[in-house]
Every structure is written in structure tokens, then in C-alpha cells.
Amino acid sequence: MDFEYTPEEQSFREEVRTFLKDNLPAPKERGPQFLKDWLTKVREKRWVGFSWPVEVGGGGGGLIEQSILKEEMALAKAPPLGTDMMGLAWVGPGIIQYGTEEQKQRFIPYILDSEGTFCTGYSEPNYGSDLASIQTKAVLTGDHYVVNGQKTWTTLAPWADWIILLTRTDFDVAVKHEGITCLLVDMKSDGVDVRPIENMAGDKHFAEIFFTDVKVPVNQRLGEEGKGWAVTVSALANERSSIGEVTQMFGKLDTLKELVKHTRKAGKPAREDPLVRRKLARFEAQIAAMKYNGLRYLTKQLNDEPLSSETSVNKLHRASLEIEMDDFAMELNGQAGLELNGGAHAIEGGKWTKAALNWPNVVIGGGTPNIQRNIIAERILGLPKDGSD
Amino acid sequence: MDFEYTPEEQSFREEVRTFLKDNLPAPKERGPQFLKDWLTKVREKRWVGFSWPVEVGGGGGGLIEQSILKEEMALAKAPPLGTDMMGLAWVGPGIIQYGTEEQKQRFIPYILDSEGTFCTGYSEPNYGSDLASIQTKAVLTGDHYVVNGQKTWTTLAPWADWIILLTRTDFDVAVKHEGITCLLVDMKSDGVDVRPIENMAGDKHFAEIFFTDVKVPVNQRLGEEGKGWAVTVSALANERSSIGEVTQMFGKLDTLKELVKHTRKAGKPAREDPLVRRKLARFEAQIAAMKYNGLRYLTKQLNDEPLSSETSVNKLHRASLEIEMDDFAMELNGQAGLELNGGAHAIEGGKWTKAALNWPNVVIGGGTPNIQRNIIAERILGLPKDGSD
Amino acid sequence: MNFGFTEEQEMLRDQVRRFMHEDCAMTTVREIVSAKPAFSPPLWKKMAELGWLGLIIPEEFGGVGLRWIDLTVVLEETARGLSPLPLVSNTLAAAALLRCGDAAQRQAWLPGLADGSCVATLALYDEPNWIDADAVTLAAGDGGLCGSKPYVPDAGSADLFVVAFRAGAEHNELKLALLERDTKGLSVTDQPIIDRTKPMGTLVLDNVSLDPDRVLTLAEADLTYLTDCGAVAVTAEMVGAADAALEITTSYAKERVQFGNLIGKYQGVKHRLADMYVDIESFRSLLYYAAWTVDDAPEELSRAVSLAKGYASDAFARIGIDAVQLHGAIGFTAEYDIQLYLKRSKWARPMFGDTDYHYDRVAELGGL
């Protein structure tokens, strides 16, 4: 048990801090060219794809250094290290693990250089949580697959250039996890129709996508035919709650505390109400628990111990906090908490109120809390499955 | 919607109050003869079995008068109207509905005159909640049944004179609710072996009962052979949360408030802590909800509308309050809340602490909260069953 | 003793349900709230004809002369379909006139409120989360009223504003002003809020002179009474809206299949729905009793309504969130109706006091 960093790790942290000091101006001083320059610079540092192998263009960095990098970036509220969030999070790692040499040469630099973005085509209208049951059909015809079907709740689809698509190439299988094939599809292909979906906060971050006789060259298949489920599982495993996420949440807690300090409730400073104080403390305990849980799991990885489904623990905390923190800010402010941006009494431009409508992006998007509970109960505690499989 | 009582109802309430004033001395003034006299007097008033038909010896009273009677008795913290709690609650009504003329003449006066007590033999070791699956076997042999098997968690069994026993007379049935037969068994019969079970509070209110070749005359069968489930269902339906229960809980809330008024927490009067105040208010809201829920269901009965499973609503409130109220009293008092009777710092003789170990009597005894939620979900909301039947 | 509704009340309930079904279905609601102000003159007229606008107004002033318990029947059902029409506001303004107005004032204004020709609203507090005489801060000066009155419900559609203001420095020196929309110096700013079916606005008052005929006394007990009436009305709406949210979610659980089963077969779903049912049944019972006390046991109103609104504010907020969550992704699309109920639950929570306020009051009234 040791929370001290080695001199090498300390000096890496210093390097990151110095870089941030030199290259991250205050938000209002960032010009139109800023983001492009930023992306170039962090790419030159090999901080994009930090832990990816050097051979493919990654940084070849270790887990501790990666967590230091993420923590410092989050503390500094820096922009992301690349614009292709999903490419960096799991499409890239999936290609590194399962892709052909040609695919690696084609897509890895594309992702690392932020040339375009990927979205993730998993969920279908009738199979939101139950991914293995998908029905989108791909038929091999000569040197390409012909894809027909529909995906939905595809985050970022309205802007994405590529999609990592889960299709079914074999309907006659004993186990539904078989017969699934993973394709990389150009969103500009003929027959791809994207229809953005408006959510309750008024945002259009996600979309339905219809595929009608879409031709996908065989060389854009990721992994073997019929073995797409393994690619997906490995991709989802890369979707880990990270130290950067925790740092962001501590930052949010701080802004919530500031809000409390400036709010009056029932004619008295809100900070004097023990219920308010204890609720904030409970949020802090949950976020701190996420932090130390994460460090324990990171240590396991460092020791090459297998990680089971422990990350579901932090996902459940995250879900509870996503729902409760913004709602708490709203409730604290009474009627003023109802106001949206533009209202004369809106709290901080109505940002808490809007956020209080956006929790499903995280809470439902990453697997619902009930799914996470099933994962813990079945995979960690060994309780019987309640599903059909 | 009308909460006023008619002049007749008001005068009945006055009658009860006058009776209580004349016949209920303060607890410490009650002599050894008191309870016997009390039981005789309320029996003479025909308040025992108040709503039972006059023909069988009951009071023939209406639902409203009954609720007035229960409310006033609870307010006065009077002793019960008879000593045979289960006989009065459901065995008697079961006999009135399903019993033979002979059974009525034999058992109804027995119950009403508090000559002995019944216990209820439903649960078995492997079927705690799943009553219809019972295995205790009864075989008709000439003019009697021979019973073999085991019951458990039988409340009051260590003192009971009789047991209303659920047995299986037919194992070859399509539906497990069939083939069940209800018997009234003398606890002094040969082959009945009662083994008291100690609970975590140190009490021995309930017991295992072993039946070995116990002979039960056919004339002690209640209802038809194989139709015992109907008797049980009707009996359970009589196990309603009543206005008396609510009055008791308001009484308990009052004592909890008094406790709060006399307790200091973290160096300050506990009553000043908003968390304490709001928690007590929430208890009050739940108890008041039970009251008005109960009145709505009573009104339905008065209008001869069928009652579905709405009473599960109050059972869930009761369960939550049983667990929380005593625990709240313990928590409030910190280390002093840990002390049992005899401790120098014990709060009110450690009664809250002991009660905090006795909630399962109510919470598990009357059907667990999860069973109540299933009942509401399936019978009221019409959701699919998750059990095997 | 009869804790049920009369045949007349059940007929009234059917009538409102029919209206919501035929005239004010969810597509209509969405149309109405997409315009400014979110109001529909023809539907308002129809509600007037059906007698609902003057439901609690005595017959001598053109109303129907019924009781608050009858009103709850109407509000429960209009809220089931998330009606955006200002029935609560109009009724509370009428309650203020009935309680605080003199004979002439009642005669002058109530008939218009009852026949729908004058849409009225009531605005009491100037602080967003404080129910107290001190939270009325708008003060009358030499030039009349100057400043602003925020958080006015249905400000966009109202013709008449019944507005609390401070007539002196003492805690309880309050009065009500009757201000017509075209009053000189008065203008209205929209406050965009989370629930578009419950519009809100701010009155900007630039030396609005006060006509003595249009000023009403407002004792502290009146302020409490009107706040409590507001809480009764909003809680009645919460019962209807929560019930609809449960119904929509239950239906969804009976048709949506995941992992080879109807999701309604999983206890994770069914137990949550059962808990919603328990909560709704419970704050419904508390609300019915509170509504009865308004006319029949006013000395018990404060405690009764605080139990009801205290319970409902917490419970409905949880129901709104969980109803969306149990739907999965579809539940938070703008197209699907369930999210509108979540927004309503957020709106209803602080109105006329949140759980903390009401439970604090329960504790105080209970001697703590």
C-alpha cells in the first residue's frame, strides 16, 4: 500500500504540468487556431493513444503514467487529446488487437491524428441492453458484405465519419453470441441514412441509422466472420471508468459546493442546513470511493491480475451521482432551479437544470444500473442468471 | 367524502369512552383479577367478535362502529378484547364461513370467551413464503386423519391450545393449490411435539412443531377435503391492517417524539437537527397515509366494492416503519442506544433496542416486503408472474 | 364517515377524462405549448362552459359553488394528460378574492373568472425557495409598485394578476394588488422553465399606481391559507400526473422484451413499479384528506397539506426519474411522452413548498 509516486513518475507529472502551463491558455484566450495546434502538439508528445504500442504510432506508455496524464488533463480542464473519442477509447484498441496489418495502417493514424471520428453501432430498436440478440444482417457477396437493418441510440452518429458496426452473418446458431460479425463502415456509403433523435434536454447527440443494401468491402471486416462478439467484449472492456472521470467529478462537486455557498434556502444560508451539508459529504464519499476503487483496480492490472466486472461498481456510483448531483442543485434553488438558459433568475445559465435532463446519456448509455447489478450478482457473486441465456 | 360521524356513531364512541373510563384503571392499579373481569365485561358488551353474526354469539356490529371501537381501545392502550388473538382475527371468521354447525357451536364460544388460544400452522421449513407448496401429509383412515410432517415459525405455538393446520391430502394434483386440507388440531394430541425457537431478541414466541401419526377426527376438518387453500386465502384476507394498528403507531410516534425532546445529540438538543425533525415528519406522513389508505379501503368495503390486494400497501409501510422507527431511536442515542434492559444508561429500559431486534416478527411474519411487492405488481398492476406457477 | 367520492364526483371525473381524451390529448398539449403564450382560448372557453373555472366560486358570483374536494377530481384528471391550461392559477386567484376581497371586489371580478372572460393568476412570494411573509419583498413606495414580481405562474396568458406586496416594514404588513394586464407601467417577461406545460413569467413594475379599490388586505393567516390551497391544488395535479407516469411505464413493461422476457417479469422492474404504486396510493389518500379539510376542517388544513405535499414532492420526483429510467433509451427521447412527466415532477416539487419545508412544518405543528 503506497500512494507515493516514483521520481520518474513525479517527473512525468511535472512534464505534463509544464506542457499545460506552456500550451493551454485560459478559455477566453483560445483563438480559432487553438484546437488544431493543441491536437498537433499532444500528438507530437505521443500522448494520443498513450498506452498504444509504439509500432502502430502510440505512446507505449505505462498505466501509472497514463493515469497521471489523465488526472492532470482533467485538473486543467484541458480539451481532449483527440477528437475521435470512440476511436481512441475502443475502436483503436480493437483494431490493434483484431485488425489486419492493412487496417492498422489505414485507421490507427486516422484516429491518432484526429482526421475523423467513429461512432458505435451496437443497439437496435428491440435490443437496447441485450446486444447479442442483434438482427442487422450482413451477407457476403463476392468481395463485399451487403448490410441491411437498423441501429439506434447511436451516440455522435450525426457527425461521425465511420461506424463500428455489429451485424449478424449467421442466423442459424446454437448460441446467440455466435454468428456476429464486426464491420467498419464508411458513413458516406450509399444506403446509410442517419436520422438524429432529439432527447428530452433538446439535444440531438444520437441518431437512428438505417442501412439499405449498404456495400462494405471484405477488407473492412474486423476480426473473423462470426466472431464479432469477442471484438465487442474486448471493446467494452476498454470502456473503463478512469481517473480522469473521477477528477472531473471532484471538479463538479467543487462547483456544487460553491453554489451552496451562494444560495439561500428558506431565508437562511443553505450551507447551514445539515441535510445539505451531509448530502454533499455523501457525494464526496462516493466520488472518493470511486477514486480509491479505481486505484485498487489499476493496481490489479499492474500486477497482471485478471479484472472481473469490478468496474460495474464505479458505474453504479457514477449513475447515482449523475442523477442526484444536478437534481440536488435544482432542488436547492426552488423555483429558480426550474429556469433554463435565458431566464432572468436562471442559476448559472440554467446549466444544472439542463444537466438534470441529460443524465440518461451516461446512466442508460453505458448499460443501465439494473444491468450493472446483474453483472455484479452473476459474474462476481456467482448468483444464477435470470435472463434466457 | 365526509369524515364526520353520524349521531349514532358519535354516541357509540361516547359509550366506548364511558366504558373505558369506568372499567380501565391505570396500569399500576390493575389487580390480579383485572384481566379476567375485563374479558367478562367486554364479552357482556358483545364487543368480542364485534362484527361476527349475532346468531353465533358475535356482536353483529357494522364496520364503522368496529373501527371506532378499535380506535378508542388503542387510544386508551386497553388490553385486547380476548386472549385468543388468532382465533379472533381469522380462525373464528374461517369457522363461521366454512365450519359445520357442530364446529361453530364448539369453537366460536371457546374463542369469544377466551377459553383457549389458536395458533396458525402454515409455514414449513422449505416453504416459508410459498405456502401452497406445503408437504405435511394427512391421510384419511376411518373417522380420522393421520397427520405426519413439520411446521415451523409458528407464532404463539408454545402456549396455544389448538392449531389451524394446513395439510396435504392429495399429492397428485395439477395445481399445487389443490389437494390441501385444513384441520383444527388439539395441541395436546399424541404425537404433537412443540420445540420453541429462540429469536435474536432472546424471545421464544414461535416454535417448530413436529407431527408424528397425529390422529385428528374428521369432524375437525374445516371446509371440504382438498379445498383448504380457499379457507386459507379467506383467512389471510381477514388479516387486515386496521385502524387500531394505525392508532398504536401514532402512539409509538408520540413516544418517539418525547424521546427526541429529551435527547441531546452532538452536544445540542436533538430536536434542533433538521434531519431528526424531517425523519419524524416522514414517519408521521407514512402513518397518516396508512390511516387514510385504510379509510379508503374501509369505504370500499362499506360500498360492497371488491377489495383487491390494496392492503399490501399498508403492509409495506408497516414493514418500513417497524424497521426504521426503533432503529432511529437507537441511532439517536449513540452508544446509550446499544444498551439493553439492566444497563445503567439504557434508554427507557432498553425497550427501543430490544424492539430493534423484533421487527422480523411483523416484517417477515406477515409476508416479506418482496412478496408484498410481487402481490401489488401482479394482482394490481397486472405484471407477469416471476414464480414457477 | 365516507372516504369515497359521490356519484356526482365520479361523473365529474368521467367528464374531465372525456375532455382530456377528446379535446386536449397529448398532441394538442404539445401544440399548445409550442406557442407563446401556451394557451388555448377555445379550450378555456369550453372549460368555462363545463363549469370548472368557477367550480369553487359561489353561485352568487356566477360559479358552481362546489368544494375543494370536487376541484381535486378535476385537477387530478387534467394533470393526468398534462393540461397546460391555467386552471390552478385562475382558481387560486378566485380563492384570494373570496378570502381577502370585500363584497364589491368579489362582485366585480369573480364572475369574469368563472365565465372565462378574465384569466387570472396569483403571485405570492418573491424568493424562489422561501415560504414566509418575509419572502414577500416587492414593496409599495410613494409612486406605487416599483420593481419586479418573479415566478408568476401562467403570466403569459393571464389578464389579471393578483399580486402580494409589502405595505410596510413589519413582517406581516402585506396586501394584495389586482393588476390588469394593460395596467400602465406593467410588462411581462417570460421565464423559460423546464416544464413547458407550466409557463412562468416575471412582472416588471415601473411605478404602477395602486387604486384603493384594487387593493385587498392580506393577513398572515390569509397568506398561509392561500399557500396551503396552492399546495393542495399542485398535489392534486401530482396525483394525476404520477398515476399516468405509472400507467405508461407499466404498459411499457408489459410489452417490451429484453433478454427473452417481458421486462415486467424482472423484479428489478416490477418491484420498482410496486413501490411507485405504494407511494401514489399514499400521497393520494393524504391529498384527499387535505382537500377535504379546506372546506370542512380548516383548522387541520396546514398539517394535512404538509403531510401530503411533503410526501408527494419527494415521491413524485423519484417516480419521474425512475419512470424514464425503466424505459431505457426511448424514455428520454423528446418524442416519447414519459419524459414530459419527469419534467412535471421537477416543476411540482418546489411549488408551494418542497419536502423540507413541509416536513419542517409537520415537525413544528407536532410540537417539536
Place this chain on the structure above:
Amino acid sequence: MNFGFTEEQEMLRDQVRRFMHEDCAMTTVREIVSAKPAFSPPLWKKMAELGWLGLIIPEEFGGVGLRWIDLTVVLEETARGLSPLPLVSNTLAAAALLRCGDAAQRQAWLPGLADGSCVATLALYDEPNWIDADAVTLAAGDGGLCGSKPYVPDAGSADLFVVAFRAGAEHNELKLALLERDTKGLSVTDQPIIDRTKPMGTLVLDNVSLDPDRVLTLAEADLTYLTDCGAVAVTAEMVGAADAALEITTSYAKERVQFGNLIGKYQGVKHRLADMYVDIESFRSLLYYAAWTVDDAPEELSRAVSLAKGYASDAFARIGIDAVQLHGAIGFTAEYDIQLYLKRSKWARPMFGDTDYHYDRVAELGGL
């Protein structure tokens, strides 16, 4: 950066598990607590030989000289089997001597604590639910200590009492007295409490004279430090006991059939067990960090331990109740072990501060 245990720590854990399994199984625990005092000299001797009694005592005083993080390994495992032996009390008394004693005092007492010849305990506050210097009310007068010291852990088996008392009227004028069991004027009364594996008693003090060699200074920071150490120790025990409760309940859910299925197949059961797992994992992580700060980052100890104990006090209390409830009727029979964990959860909640206390402190330390 390594948030895991070393190989030595894992070996220590195995050693404790073996001891609990072979020497202090639940039947033995039940035997020990059925006697007065609830103590076992042979097991205590064995624990001394294994080095656990002097785990945090430096080698120069006969101890092993390890850290609090090592101690948590031992406490987690002894609490898994609900050990009734006064390891926490003895360790806190040692911590008090180490922190507040002078060289002579340390040398005089610590070797006895380490080798098991002197069972010691620490008693700080006289109020049942107040963590504050003002809650030390026992005062020294002209005749020495007179009055009583309640809530003394393991008072029945202790040979040495390290007792806080008030040496003056000022808030922080406190000292510690070392009182041996046979001190003239000292007697011990048992306090029967809910958890028999955690005995408690009251010292009755009748003009107990204070030998200056047996008086230690106690600055307010020392009081805070010792309280925080106590909270770390109790939370470590909570981790082990809660983990055992989850394990017992999970096993039961895998073998108990109701309505034709293993009860562990119903989400009503499995999701509750999953939530228990989430809570235990979380306060476990918070505890490990807090235990690390005792020796390595003492400036962070207060905040770290308040996060851990604040989380654990609420969560373990809920786990205790739910573990019994998920068992159904069998869970609350005296014969079955799970109810002993419920009692332990009740005991642990207030010790060295409950959730309200610790969360209030988190808020304060966080600038609110």
C-alpha cells in the same frame, strides 16, 4: 503508487484467517461471549505470540513495529469471524501511550500490552453520542477522580484503563489517566449491550488518587488523533464483518428455493446483494486509504477516515438489516449466525462517530 497489499500482508491475512478458522470459529465465539467477562486467556496468549497485540508497537517496546495498514488486515479478518477479543481496545491504548506518554511511561507499559500480560483499553468520551473535547466530563477534583466513566470498551477483561478526564474548566484542559484494575476506589459495572461480542462497561471511581507518573497529557489534537484511530480500527472491522454477512447471505441465496427457483435468481434478491457488494467495495477502498494516512499522511487522516466511517456506518447498518431480511424467518433465530452480524452493525454505527458526525466533519473540512 501501489494500492494493493504486499506479499507479507497477504501472508498475515492468511495467518489470521487460519487462526479464526481453527481457534476462534463461531462456536468458540459463542462460548466465549456466554461467560463474564467475555474473554479467553489462551486465545489472547496465542494472539500475543503471533505478534498481533504489538503489531503497531515499535520493536524497542517489544512490539512488531508495523503500520496501521497492516493492522487493518488483522482486524478485517478477526471481525469476519466476529472475534470478541479486545484487540482494538488494546491497540488504541497502545496508540495513546505512544502518542501521549513520555519515555518512561512507554517503557513501563507498552511491553506488557505487546506480550499480552496486560490487557488494556481506552475510554475517551462520557457522552453517548458526542465526539468533542466538551464531551469529556469526568473531572479530577481534590480527592482525585470521582464519578464514573461509562461506555468503556472491554471493561470486563481489561487490566489497564487509559481514561480521559478533565483537568480544568477550559474546553481543552484534558489529560489521560492510567488506572489499573485493582486501583483503590475503582470498580467496574457491566453494561449489557446488543452485541455480546463487543462488551462494554462503566468504571465507578470513588476518590481515585492520581499518581503523576500515571497521568499523560492530552492535547485536543491528540484526542482527535485517537478518535480517528478508533474510527479506522472499527471501520476495518466493519469491512470484514460486512463482507462475511454478504458471503453468508449470498451462499443462502444459492441454496434456498422458493416458488420453484433459487431465491438468488430473483432480482429482488440479487440486486440487493449487488448493492451490498458495491457498498462494501467502496467503504473498503475508503478505509484502506484512511489506514494508510495514519502513518504516511497524517494531515489527511481526519478527512479520509470521516469519508470511510461516514459511508460505512450507514451502509453496514443497512447491510445488517437486509442480510437478515433476505434470509426470511430463519435469519432471525438465535441459532443462526447472520443475526450476530446485524448486532455487530448496530454496535459499530455510533462507535467513534456515526454518519451524521463524520459527514458534518467532511463538510466542515471541505470548507462549508
